[in-house]
Amino acid sequence: MGVFLAPLALTAGLLAVSLLPRIRQSEPLTWSFWGAAMLLLAWQAVLALRARTEGAPTLGPFTPRAQHYVQALCHSGVFLYWGWYWPPVYDFMPLLAGQLFFAYVFDMLLAWSKRQAWVPGFGPFPIVFSTNLFLWFKDDWFALQFILLAVGFLGKAFVQWERDGRRVHIFNPSAFSLALFSVGLLVTGTTDLTWAQEINTTFSLGPRIYLMLFGIGLVVMYFFSITPVTASAAATLFGASAAYYAVTGVPYFVDSEIPAAVFLGMHLLVTDPSTSPRTPFGRAVFGVMYGLGVFALYALLGALGLPTFYDKLMVVPLLNLTVPSIDRAVARLGSQPILARLGLVGPLGRMNLAHMGAWILFFAAMTALGRTDGMHRGDALPFWQQACAEDRPRACERLLMIEGSYCADNAGWACNELGRHYLDGRLVPTDTDRALAYFSRACEARFQPGCVNLLDPSAPVAADPRPLDLRLLVREGGPNLLEMPEPALYARACRHGWSFACEKRSASR
Amino acid sequence: MRWRAAAAAVLLLLLVGARAHVAPLRAQGAAEAPASRPAFPELVEIPGGPFVMGADPSADPMAFDNERWSPSQGTGMVDVPTFYLARHEVTVAQFAAFARASSWRVDPQALAGPPAHPVVFVSWPDALAYCRWLEGELKRAPEVPGRVRQLLAEGWRVTLPSEAEWEKAARGTDGRRYPWGSEPRRDRANYQNQGTAPVGTYPCPECAHGLADMSGNVWEWTSSPYQPYPYDASDDRANLDADALWVMRGGSFGDPARQVRTPARGAADPGARRAFIGFRVALVKR
Structure with a gap:
């Protein structure tokens, strides 16, 4: 039963965070922390009772995965830079720490409830960080932030399919919950319960934010070969924006070719390797679809009089559903000579450096044309x-x-x-x-x-x-x-x- | 000495020639209106005609430089058409009725004072919003005197008084330094004190037009932008590039006698909400 010391200690960590002045300054916020802790404690009690008859749950060996800790480091870099220019981000850090405690315990208890071993690692970090890069609930409604995270983990644990002979989650966990909550907030007209608008507009407070995101994105690209996703999404949006301007004489995204928050999503939201296509060409198609999806949703939300900043969030789960179809279609195409010349056939990673080189050139060209940082x-x-x-x-x-x-x-x-x-x-x-x-x-x-x-x-x-x-x-x-x-x-x-x-x-x- | 003698002579002449014309227009139940019903201000007619505006620092040692009419002239004559001015400053109860009835966002501190005290913590736009609301109420309410209804029907407006209107109402046509005369009197106005008093607390039978609290209690917003004299109402829309600063008059409970003189001019940022700034309304033809 000593295994329960782990979730107990982490829950104590959550409660300890709730004692910080930043949390204590708001009663609803404090209660949301205490409510989350009580729920986790009750869940542990239930599992402890079950363990009397079924035996104690197990912990796997500590398994740090690069796709978790590298992504988490990149997310941290964004938080640090963003918060330097927008202080509420640093002010939010205790709330982020609380969510990490919550996420670890929730993930652990979820695995044990499914009678699986929980494998310690850095898995909860990218889920918590990427969720919080796009949506925070205000203090009075912070209980919903814990539910937002829980939905992400539940989606990862239960919404699965067979892929390459393995049962894997369908949806990017953070994008799944972000999209569900986005729809809920839009339908109920309650987007003002969140800081979404502020988050969306304050990324650009940091000077050369595109260059910064580009630099961080290169790290993710290097490790996980997601360059085709980001590059094709960016190329699609740059192209679509340019076409729109050529036809109408006004910019599509008001004051940018690609909004900074969308550019962030292209690097750190849609690029989850586990829920992307398996081939470079598939990933390029995936990126194009993301670009077109954001472009279309921006127009749709605007036409409906809804906040447009949800465009980048709502499209990802829909794209996740298309991944097997993209993989099948790419497989049917086989090794087309044109694709081979572009390095888009064959295993992931083989042409990664070449793809990154092309992306660097493309970004440099866009920057030289004044389409990224600087006056628009x-x-x-x-x-x-x-x-x-x-x-x-x-x-x-x-x-x-x-x-x-x-x-x-x-x-x-x-x-x-x-x-x-x-x-x-x-x-x-x-x-x-x-x-x-x-x-x-x-x-x-x-x-x-x-x-x-x-x-x-x-x-x-x-x-x-x-x-x-x-x-x-x-x-x-x-x-x-x-x-x-x-x-x-x-x-x-x-x-x-x-x-x-x-x-x-x-x-x- | 010669200047002082001349000024005294002019004052004497004005005092003899002037006749305070007081024609109160009190809405029925205005004084004792219950809190649930808007208590309308009692309006006093200020007859049209010229009056002496400003003060000459070389003749009046208490005068401030900004009261001087021009480099060559200590005071000026301004002709102000007939208008009506509220006998009292707008009270917390009156302002609360407006806050309840409208969606205008008011500073909670404005409603925190005792009901009969002048409302404070009101910005210049808050004061104008109250005037707009009051105008609508006066047009609708059956207990409003027929004369007021008629004037409103003729296009008169409820607004803040201009600083010329305010000064004329305060000093009458005899150029007095204080609403009651030439010398400061602490039994006539709430100044050099600790806080506001209920409006009309200080009896002032000698005050021009029977108006209460024209000196002290709270500074009162006017509809005039702060500009150097000579006063000219037609240049109120000039200087649009300058940062906004609006004239307030009358001094407040915390001010010394010098500040509560009738020609004393104060000015504040229109967004200022302070514990010593309130207002009273006017009915004017603009």
């Missing part, structure tokens, strides 16, 4: 104003969205613009109350036209953004430019197409 044409508000004036597809909708986002960050200029839109009724139906609410917000942000419009909305006035506003408006997805000297700020604003900024820059020379 969609970062410039004047671009969207112009596109809206020219009635480009969805340009006005996006202009409103961008202004809404800056207004939420207290850019008074953006709030005043929104107020004017809701008064003139050109882009949105006239809504005086809403207009006045936006003018109030502009005014409280000390943007004088907002105050003037609040006092007398009959002839709304506008003004150029102040330096304070520009520090937000020209941040290009990065942090607010609080320290940037005004001449540099105006120079950047001029690059964005703000003509008044060009004049100010010239005048100051």
